[in-house]
Amino acid sequence: MTTQSHAVAGVAAQAEPAVPRVRRTRSILVALAYGWLFTVIAVALLADVLPLTSYATPVGFPRQGPQWGSLDLLLGTDTQGRSILARCIHGARVSLVVGAVAGLLGFVIGTTLGMLGGYLGGRFDSLVRLIADTMLAFPPLILLLALSSILTPSVRTLLVGLTLLVVPTFTRLARANTLAWSAREFVLAARNMGAGHRRILLKEILPNVLPALGAYLPIVMAALIVAEGSLSFLGLGIPPPTPSWGGMISDGKDAIADFPHLVFIPALVIFLTVFSLNQAGDHLRQRFDRTLHD
Amino acid sequence: MSAEPVLQVRNLRAHIGTARGVVRAVDDVSLDVDRAQALGVVGESGSGKSVMAKAVMGLLPPRAACSGEVLFEGRDLLSLPRKERAQIWGKQIAMVFQDPGRSLNPVVRIERQLTEGMRRLLGTSRSEARGKALELLSEVGVPDPERRLRNYPHELSGGMRQRVMIAIALACEPDLLIADEPTTALDVTIQRQILDLLRRVQRDRGMSLVLISHDLAVVAGRTDRVAVMYAGRLAEVGATRSVFDSPRHRYTHALLEATPALDHERNAPLRLIPGSLPDPTDPPPGCRFTARCAQVEDDCRDPGPSMALVGADHYAACTRPVAAGDVPLPVGGGSGGR
Numbered sequence: 083m084t085t086q087s088h089a090v091a092g093v094a095a096q097a098e099p100a101v102p103r104v105r106r107t108r109s110i111l112v113a114l115a116y117g118w119l120f121t122v123i124a125v126a127l128l129a130d131v132l133p134l135t136s137y138a139t140p141v142g143f144p145r146q147g148p149q150w151g152s153l154d155l156l157l158g159t160d161t162q163g164r165s166i167l168a169r170c171i172h173g174a175r176v177s178l179v180v181g182a183v184a185g186l187l188g189f190v191i192g193t194t195l196g197m198l199g200g201y202l203g204g205r206f207d208s209l210v211r212l213i214a215d216t217m218l219a220f221p222p223l224i225l226l227l228a229l230s231s232i233l234t235p236s237v238r239t240l241l242v243g244l245t246l247l248v249v250p251t252f253t254r255l256a257r258a259n260t261l262a263w264s265a266r267e268f269v270l271a272a273r274n275m276g277a278g279h280r281r282i283l284l285k286e287i288l289p290n291v292l293p294a295l296g297a298y299l300p301i302v303m304a305a306l307i308v309a310e311g312s313l314s315f316l317g318l319g320i321p322p323p324t325p326s327w328g329g330m331i332s333d334g335k336d337a338i339a340d341f342p343h344l345v346f347i348p349a350l351v352i353f354l355t356v357f358s359l360n361q362a363g364d365h366l367r368q369r370f371d372r373t374l375h376d
Numbered sequence: 377m378s379a380e381p382v383l384q385v386r387n388l389r390a391h392i393g394t395a396r397g398v399v400r401a402v403d404d405v406s407l408d409v410d411r412a413q414a415l416g417v418v419g420e421s422g423s424g425k426s427v428m429a430k431a432v433m434g435l436l437p438p439r440a441a442c443s444g445e446v447l448f449e450g451r452d453l454l455s456l457p458r459k460e461r462a463q464i465w466g467k468q469i470a471m472v473f474q475d476p477g478r479s480l481n482p483v484v485r486i487e488r489q490l491t492e493g494m495r496r497l498l499g500t501s502r503s504e505a506r507g508k509a510l511e512l513l514s515e516v517g518v519p520d521p522e523r524r525l526r527n528y529p530h531e532l533s534g535g536m537r538q539r540v541m542i543a544i545a546l547a548c549e550p551d552l553l554i555a556d557e558p559t560t561a562l563d564v565t566i567q568r569q570i571l572d573l574l575r576r577v578q579r580d581r582g583m584s585l586v587l588i589s590h591d592l593a594v595v596a597g598r599t600d601r602v603a604v605m606y607a608g609r610l611a612e613v614g615a616t617r618s619v620f621d622s623p624r625h626r627y628t629h630a631l632l633e634a635t636p637a638l639d640h641e642r643n644a645p646l647r648l649i650p651g652s653l654p655d656p657t658d659p660p661p662g663c664r665f666t667a668r669c670a671q672v673e674d675d676c677r678d679p680g681p682s683m684a685l686v687g688a689d690h691y692a693a694c695t696r697p698v699a700a701g702d703v704p705l706p707v708g709g710g711s712g713g714r
């Protein structure tokens with residue numbers, strides 16, 4: 083016994099185990115993602131003070147390729163000779179506003195419904211579930227098409243439609259989370275000690291549900307930006323001349339064979355933004371979801 | 377035993393509605409918890425121990441219904457108005473749950489979880505509650521309490537979390553502490569420390585303790601009395617020594633035989649009695665142990681046994697009790713009389 087442990091100690095003293103190095107590519111990606119998001123938000127906010135010609139005014143011949151020299155022409159011109167850079171920057175406003183506002187509204191409404199349903203149970207819960215399941219079963223494109231045929235296309239219509247689209251997702255997520263948390267002992271104990279429903283929902287359950295849902299928010303925003311792009315591509319999005327990334331792809335699609343940059347530049351912007359939002363979502367969840375550490 | 381028991385459970389039934397039918401989880405149990413004493417409740421998993429504890433604590437799901445009485449200091453918790461019950465739960469009766477990882481709120485610092493009850497139920501001031509929290513953490517053996525107050529639950533080990541849970545339960549100086557499998561989620565060395573801690577605070581504070589476990593070894597040396605549950609009923613109840621040294625109910629006897637030497641550092645499996653618990657939605661008539669008992673006769677099913685005195689402070693519900701002194705195996709009650 084003694085000799086054995088000596089032998090073991092001897093080996094351990096000599097040889098350090100080889101721990102594989104943890105690669106840091108992920109954190110570089112995350113940093114790039116945040117960098118891109120920050121840039122997009124900054125230029126969208128500063129769009130009016132940037133030294134750019136208006137997005138509605140032609141700045142030169144149509145369909146010029148990207149070129150050095152003038153800021154307006156940096157990314158070339160579109161089919162009407164307007165600056166693609168200016169349109170991308172102004173388009174960022176629409177995309178970000180749509181993504182953020184519809185995402186947040188859906189988040190708030192869905193979380194409220196889901197938490198109340200999961201916590202209160204009974205008839206209210208059955209109703210919430212029925213509505214959420216019905217809305218999820220409805221093909222999203224049909225819903226949006228129906229909405230835009232009833233209502234005139236505008237930013238507001240788009241927001242209503244897209245919010246409706248994401249509410250059920252958040253509802254279901256919040257409901258499932260709330261169900262799990264309300265069965266936890268600390269919630270039972272709080273109720274036992276006479277805490278009211280409001281207090282339990284707001285102080286005991288909500289802080290636990292938020293990280294999981296909040297981390298999902300950027301991913302939903304990404305999906306909404308794509309959805310807005312698809313709608314604008316179908317001509318059902320933001321009415322011209324206001325630019326949006328999807329609208330720009332739509333405008334350029336007929337000339338894609340000869341002038342691919344008309345489509346690729348806005349597509350690349352959408353891709354980078356969506357990719358960055360997804361990266362940020364994953365990162366936020368790992369960072370802030372304490373419940374993952376258990 | 378002169379004073380009135382802290383808790384008197386009288387003909388308690390707790391039935392739970394499920395898709396399979398009504399689960400008769402607790403079916404006519406009567407039990408006393410004396411002042412400043414520790415009562416052990418043992419029985420296989422599924423025998424209704426947790427449901428009984430939850431019935432006392434008012435933690436049963438809405439689809440459950442209770443009948444009978446749960447008298448706490450003479451007042452029936454089952455029929456008391458909600459407001460008055462809220463004054464008792466948490467303040468006079470507290471509970472420690474099985475899994476400390478699940479019972480603490482992961483996003484709230486230990487300090488708030490410890491002081492919340494005191495502040496709300498006792499109206500203690502913030503600074504006073506903080507001082508009390510530090511004292512409590514020292515009492516339950518948490519090193520460096522100052523730092524621990526600032527921690528979140530995931531920053532503590534399982535054993536530390538359970539100590540914190542015990543501190544939270546003790547915060548309002550309860551008269552009765554119910555610990556439902558408080559160490560099942562912990563590893564063996566920690567288990568023993570936590571159990572000894574529970575017994576120590578119970579004695580130091582002159583508090584009553586109900587210690588629930590599927591493991592006889594847990595209860596053996598650390599309780600004054602023990603109740604053995606089987607399929608929602610009480611099989612046997614009495615002084616811990618007496619029950620372990622001379623079990624009279626056939627179930628207790630089989631249970632003790634199936635348990636390797638107690639107080640041995642291991643998780644004693646209880647599943648060695650052939651057969652399994654009866655269907656809780658449709659239990660057999662009379663004694664519920666008939667399907668697994670070697671000594672069954674007709675009168676076990678009809679009329680079936682009733683609880684009878686079989687020794688000094690020792691009751692068993694068995695038609696053909698084991699002869700007194702028929703000791704199954706040398707079992708751990710020995711270290712009991714600490």
Ligand SMILES: Nc1ncnc2c1ncn2[C@@H]1O[C@H](COP(=O)(O)OP(=O)(O)O)[C@@H](O)[C@H]1O
Nearest residue numbers: 392394399401420421422423424425426427656
């Ligand atoms: N919430 C519940 N819903 C349905 N059945 C339950 C519920 N809780 C417990 N039961 C049933 O009640 C019986 C007793 O369970 P329990 O008290 O948890 O056993 P123990 O704590 O002794 O292991 C079991 O048959 C179990 O399946």
Ligand SMILES: [Mg+2]
Nearest residue numbers: 425426427557
């Ligand atoms: Mg249990």
